[in-house]
Amino acid sequence: MSNNIVTGVAGFVGSNLAEALLNQGEKVIGIDQFNDYYDPALKLQNISQFKDNPGFKLIENDIQSLNWSELLVDVDVVYHQAAQAGVRASWGEGFCAYTERNINATQIILEAAKDAPNLKRLVYASSSSIYGNAESFPTPESICPQPVSPYGITKLAGEQLCNLYHHNFGVPCVCLRYFTVYGPRQRPDMAFHKFFKWILKDEQISIYGDGQQTRDFTFVSDIVAANLAAGKVPEAVGEIFNIGGGSRVVLVEVINMMEKIVGHPIKKNFVEKARGDARHTSADVSKAQKMLGYQPQVSLKEGLRREWEWVRSLYS
Numbered sequence: 001m002s003n004n005i006v007t008g009v010a011g012f013v014g015s016n017l018a019e020a021l022l023n024q025g026e027k028v029i030g031i032d033q034f035n036d037y038y039d040p041a042l043k044l045q046n047i048s049q050f051k052d053n054p055g056f057k058l059i060e061n062d063i064q065s066l067n068w069s070e071l072l073v074d075v076d077v078v079y080h081q082a083a084q085a086g087v088r089a090s091w092g093e094g095f096c097a098y099t100e101r102n103i104n105a106t107q108i109i110l111e112a113a114k115d116a117p118n119l120k121r122l123v124y125a126s127s128s129s130i131y132g133n134a135e136s137f138p139t140p141e142s143i144c145p146q147p148v149s150p151y152g153i154t155k156l157a158g159e160q161l162c163n164l165y166h167h168n169f170g171v172p173c174v175c176l177r178y179f180t181v182y183g184p185r186q187r188p189d190m191a192f193h194k195f196f197k198w199i200l201k202d203e204q205i206s207i208y209g210d211g212q213q214t215r216d217f218t219f220v221s222d223i224v225a226a227n228l229a230a231g232k233v234p235e236a237v238g239e240i241f242n243i244g245g246g247s248r249v250v251l252v253e254v255i256n257m258m259e260k261i262v263g264h265p266i267k268k269n270f271v272e273k274a275r276g277d278a279r280h281t282s283a284d285v286s287k288a289q290k291m292l293g294y295q296p297q298v299s300l301k302e303g304l305r306r307e308w309e310w311v312r313s314l315y316s
Helices: 013-021 040-047 094-112 150-169 192-200 220-230 251-262 285-293 299-314
Strands: 003-007 025-030 056-060 077-082 123-127 174-180 205-208 214-216 240-245 249-250 268-271
Touching: 003 013, 013 025, 013 040, 013 220, 025 094, 025 249, 025 268, 077 094, 077 299, 094 123, 094 150, 123 150, 123 214, 123 220, 150 174, 174 220, 192 251, 192 299, 205 299, 214 251, 220 240, 251 299
Parallel strands: 003 025, 003 077, 025 056, 077 123, 123 174, 174 240, 205 268
Antiparallel strands: 214 249
8 A cells, every 4th residue: 555645636637647546445644725727626525535535535635835855754755736727817917826736846856756755757748738839739748848728837847846856856747748638527627528518508618719729628536547557557657658549529519429429510610719728639658668568448438427517516
């Protein structure tokens, strides 16, 4: 049995990951600030399934206020999922929340990690947004990152810090670049959650641009499986991996799929393209397949059906 820390434990990926670890009989210290980027009541609901599990301990605090040297004494793996999310909100005055929560907080954990006696792995949640408008599809990890949003810049900075601490102090970092994660507990500012919520209310869904943008959609349980592998596989240390869903899909095709799932036509409203949104994303996951044994299990059709069930139960 190992001791794990999951930061951002009440968030979308963090809560699913913590639950999976607890189901495997592991111990989890969950850290979450419960800030108001979205409704904290949703975050409380995310952890409601496992918050009373005897193997779970919740610390409700800001990462930058904690004594990390003390926290890490008996910890084997840190899964650093906490971040200020959202591409579109990262412009303007809100940017300092991104530098604080994505760069400074990561540096504080790394600084303590270099002296942590039992730390075997630090898994950093990065993002496909570091690629921006990539030059080739599917995109390999070796391509030069060119973020097109301030958010993407802060996630790349976190990656670079992991790299520095690995090379200079031997911190056992692994970086996972997530491609458009969806599924139960998805944040309310993310597209599928918003779409399904609007559909429930019989309102128009807003589509940025022409709907011809493509994304590599990744179901949350596949993201969790990638984290668990990254926390264990010895060869993963010091590496960066794309974690994608295995197929690149045009947004309007996804909406057609949604219409079949909900059983009626969806009202659409096309709005101006958002600044900082990449036009296309597509993950080359061959490295993760080879080194982590990563194999996406959940098809987009099945994943959307599961998210629809969850959204309906959430708002019923």
